[in-house]
Every structure is written in structure tokens, then in C-alpha cells.
Amino acid sequence: MKEHTQYAESLALYALDALDNAGERAELETHLRSCGECQAELEALRGDTALLALSAVGPAPPARARQRLLDAISTAPPKPARTQRMIVGVLRPRWLSFVPVAAALLLAVFSIMLLQRNARLMNRLDEARAQLQKTKAIADLLNAPDAHHMTLVSMPEQPKPPQPQIKMIYQPQKGGLLLMANNMEPLPANKVYELWLLPANGSAPMPAGTFKPDTSGNAMMNHSMAAGMEAKAFAVTIEPEGGSQTPTMPIKMMTVG
Amino acid sequence: MRVTAAPKNPDESALIARIRAGDESAMADLYDHYSGIVYGVALRVLGNTTAAEDVLQEVFLQLWRNPQAFDAERGRLPAWLAVITRNRAIDYLRKRPPEDDIEDLAISTGVNLENAAAQKLAVDKVRGVLAQLPAGQRRLLELAFFEGMTHSEIAEKTGAPLGTIKTRIRSGLLVLRKAFA
Numbered sequence: 001m002k003e004h005t006q007y008a009e010s011l012a013l014y015a016l017d018a019l020d021n022a023g024e025r026a027e028l029e030t031h032l033r034s035c036g037e038c039q040a041e042l043e044a045l046r047g048d049t050a051l052l053a054l055s056a057v058g059p060a061p062p063a064r065a066r067q068r069l070l071d072a073i074s075t076a077p078p079k080p081a082r083t084q085r086m087i088v089g090v091l092r093p094r095w096l097s098f099v100p101v102a103a104a105l106l107l108a109v110f111s112i113m114l115l116q117r118n119a120r121l122m123n124r125l126d127e128a129r130a131q132l133q134k135t136k137a138i139a140d141l142l143n144a145p146d147a148h149h150m151t152l153v154s155m156p157e158q159p160k161p162p163q164p165q166i167k168m169i170y171q172p173q174k175g176g177l178l179l180m181a182n183n184m185e186p187l188p189a190n191k192v193y194e195l196w197l198l199p200a201n202g203s204a205p206m207p208a209g210t211f212k213p214d215t216s217g218n219a220m221m222n223h224s225m226a227a228g229m230e231a232k233a234f235a236v237t238i239e240p241e242g243g244s245q246t247p248t249m250p251i252k253m254m255t256v257g
Numbered sequence: 258m259r260v261t262a263a264p265k266n267p268d269e270s271a272l273i274a275r276i277r278a279g280d281e282s283a284m285a286d287l288y289d290h291y292s293g294i295v296y297g298v299a300l301r302v303l304g305n306t307t308a309a310e311d312v313l314q315e316v317f318l319q320l321w322r323n324p325q326a327f328d329a330e331r332g333r334l335p336a337w338l339a340v341i342t343r344n345r346a347i348d349y350l351r352k353r354p355p356e357d358d359i360e361d362l363a364i365s366t367g368v369n370l371e372n373a374a375a376q377k378l379a380v381d382k383v384r385g386v387l388a389q390l391p392a393g394q395r396r397l398l399e400l401a402f403f404e405g406m407t408h409s410e411i412a413e414k415t416g417a418p419l420g421t422i423k424t425r426i427r428s429g430l431l432v433l434r435k436a437f438a
Contacts, residue, residue, distance in 0.1 A: 020409050021409075048434045049430065050340050053339035056302075061295075073321050
């Protein structure tokens with residue numbers, strides 16, 4: 001309760017968007033994410049500011065404002081269902097009205113093209129952002145001072161050259177995991193390799209992602225574990241497509257050293 | 258301490274449902290119910306009838322385009338409109354670019370504003386409560402809400418210590434809440 005009291009006064013300023021001390025604001029926002037009581041109080045304080053707003057009620061808007069709004073609504077960007085209705089409507093014009101109709105149609109087609117182009121550009125932007133994030137996550141993992149670098153080799157009963165090999169990096173604190181596999185044996189269509197984290201505390205193996213080698217036997221996997229999971233070792237088994245929750249014996253590969 | 262939302266006004270939910278279904282006449286009803294609140298707040302912040310009318314248009318149009326932004330379970334429509342209008346008007350005042358979408362802002366309040374008579378009662382009551390507050394405290398609330406000043410801007414303008422401003426703004430808001438509890 002002491003904590004809530006500490007935040008109570010800042011919350012009022014926050015509700016008014018007036019809390020301009022960045023540190024105080026960040027601390028409060030962190031607290032709000034985990035405190036239902038303060039979140040509810042923030043909503044109530046916003047309600048209180050709405051009461052304050054009522055003191056300004058009195059002057060009526062000019063009469064034209066209502067019609068202006070209704071006009072704007074009827075020409076507001078139509079929803080997809082209405083676009084269809086509009087196009088169907090112009091498919092049966094009288095010939096005299098052809099020119100304006102053609103212009104409208106061209107305009108509609110042009111607008112749709114612009115919209116599509118815009119959507120494509122937005123998609124590309126999203127893809128580029130996602131790629132950048134992925135690359136950054138990998139770079140962070142590669143450069144993390146506390147990341148463990150490991151090599152997994154084939155178990156001795158499989159002396160087939162060239163030897164399958166997995167190199168992987170795991171950062172327990174953040175749960176980041178990057179795996180690069182070479183010379184892996186090919187798998188049947190409905191099977192995948194699954195990586196297992198064997199927890200340091202001796203509890204059951206945890207799924208750590210699945211991967212499937214390409215025709216040259218190479219694979220790469222970027223996976224996220226729950227943060228803070230210390231590993232004793234990693235192992236690889238063959239599992240049905242989609243992966244399993246418990247490993248199917250035998251273990252095909254395991255960390256060495 | 259917590260103020261829960263008053264029982265939901267069924268007309269309000271029906272109005273929002275009609276807007277979500279693209280019913281233009283629902284916007285006319287919404288305007289008739291609440292344009293006084295929206296315009297009054299916008300005019301008080303901006304002090305200019307043309308700018309206030311622009312903000313009024315913007316708020317209603319954005320609700321029309323994105324009626325999902327208002328969650329009927331979480332706050333009552335007029336209170337939500339009042340706060341959204343204030344935020345938009347402050348953006349306008351500070352020449353911040355308008356946002357594309359209206360924000361999803363959770364509000365809870367006990368005040369009943371569902372019809373003209375209830376609105377008038379509430380407005381009179383708020384004015385009465387504010388008139389009872391010390392002038393200095395009322396000024397702090399107005400600087401923060403209607404002029405959009407931040408904590409340190411208010412301190413600079415009034416010369417009052419930051420801690421005092423914080424305490425007085427909160428207690429002023431709580432006095433208002435208590436009047437409607």
C-alpha cells in the first residue's frame with residue numbers, strides 16, 4: 001500500500017499527461033504494467049478530468065457544423081463493402097453519362113492501385129523491420145559476453161564420414177539460442193531434428209526448437225528459450241514434424257566437454 | 258478509492274453498435290447528444306471558434322472511421338469524448354501533427370451524462386464544486402487540463418513548488434470525484 005501512496009500523486013499528473021519528469025514517468029509506467037489497483041485509479045482519474053471538462057460546456061457549435069460532419073461522413077473513405085457496391089452501380093450507365101462514369105471508374109481503379117501499392121510498400125517495410133530485428137538479435141547473441149559457445153558431434157556408434165556437426169551459441173540470461181548444423185543425415189519427409197535443453201537443475205529435457213537440414217545437410221535455427229534457464233547440456237533427437245514435448249530415443253547428438 | 262463505471266447506458270451501446278455497422282444516422286444522433294460537450298471543451302482549450310469546429314469535426318470523424326477505439330465496457334462515451342477532445346485540442350494548440358487514429362483510452366466515472374437534463378445537472382454541479390475550490394488550486398487544474406501545461410511548465414508559470422502542484426492537482430480532482438460518488 002505504501003507503494004501505491006508513493007505513486008498516487010504522480011498518477012494524477014500522468015492522467016493529465018503533465019508528468020514531464022522522464023525518470024518519474026518511466027518508473028510509474030513500469031509500476032502500472034504490474035499493478036491493477038493503480039491502473040484502475042488512473043482510469044478513475046481520467047474520469048475526474050472529464051468532470052473538469054464539463055465546466056467548459058455551454059457554447060453551442062455553429063449550425064453548419066452538423067451538416068458539415070454528415071457530409072464528411074458520407075464521403076469518408078468508404079469501407080470495402082461499399083467500394084464494391086459503387087463499382088457494381090456504374091456498370092450499367094446510360095451512354096450519355098459515360099464520360100463522368102469512366103472518369104469515376106478510372107479514378108476508382110487508380111485509387112485501388114494506389115492503395116495496393118501503398119499496402120505493398122507497407123508490407124515491404126514491415127518485412128525489412130522484421131529482418132533487421134532478427135539480424136540484431138543474432139548479432140547481440142554473437143557478441144554477448146555471457147553467451148556459451150558449444151559444439152555438438154555425432155555419437156560414437158555413427159562413424160559415417162563426413163561427420164554431422166552442430167555449432168551453437170546459447171545465452172542463458174536472455175534465453176537466446178543460435179544453431180548452425182552441417183553434414184546432417186537426411187530425414188524422411190515427416191520427421192525433423194529437435195534440439196533439447198537438459199536443465200542444470202536436473203529437471204526434464206525441454207524442447208529447444210526443431211530444424212530440418214537442406215539437401216546439402218546444412219541447417220540454421222534461431223530460437224528463444226525462457227530467460228534464465230541454465231543448461232547442463234544440449235541433445236538432438238529425431239521427432240515427428242512439428243516437434244515433440246518429450247524426446248524420442250535414441251539421442252542422435254549431444255554436447256561435448 | 259476505486260470508482261467503478263456507472264451502469265452502462267443501453268442507448269450508448271446501441272449507438273456504438275450502429276456506428277460500427279456503418280449507420281450514418283447514428284452519427285447524427287451521437288452529434289445531437291454530445292456535440293455540446295465536444296465543442297465546449299475544444300473552444301475552451303483553443304479560444305477560437307473556427308479551430309474548435311475543426312477539432313469537433315476531427316473527433317467525430319475519427320470515431321466514425323474507427324469506432325472500435327471506444328470500448329463500451331470500459332468507460333462512458335461522453336466522458337471519453339471529453340478527454341479525447343481535450344487531447345486533440347491540445348495537439349492542435351501545440352501544432353502537433355494529428356494522429357491517424359483515435360487512441361484507446363480507458364476511463365471510469367460515476368457521472369451520468371446520458372441526456373440533456375443529466376448533462377445540465379452535472380455541468381452545474383462541476384461549476385459549483387470548482388467555485389468552492391481555492392482560486393489558486395482551480396488555476397492549477399485549468400493550466401494542466403485546458404492549457405495542456407506540464408508539471409514543470411506550471412511550476413515556472415506560477416512559481417509554486419513542484420510538490421505542492423502535484424498534491425493540489427490530485428486533491429482537486431478527488432474533490433470533483435467525491436461530489437459525484
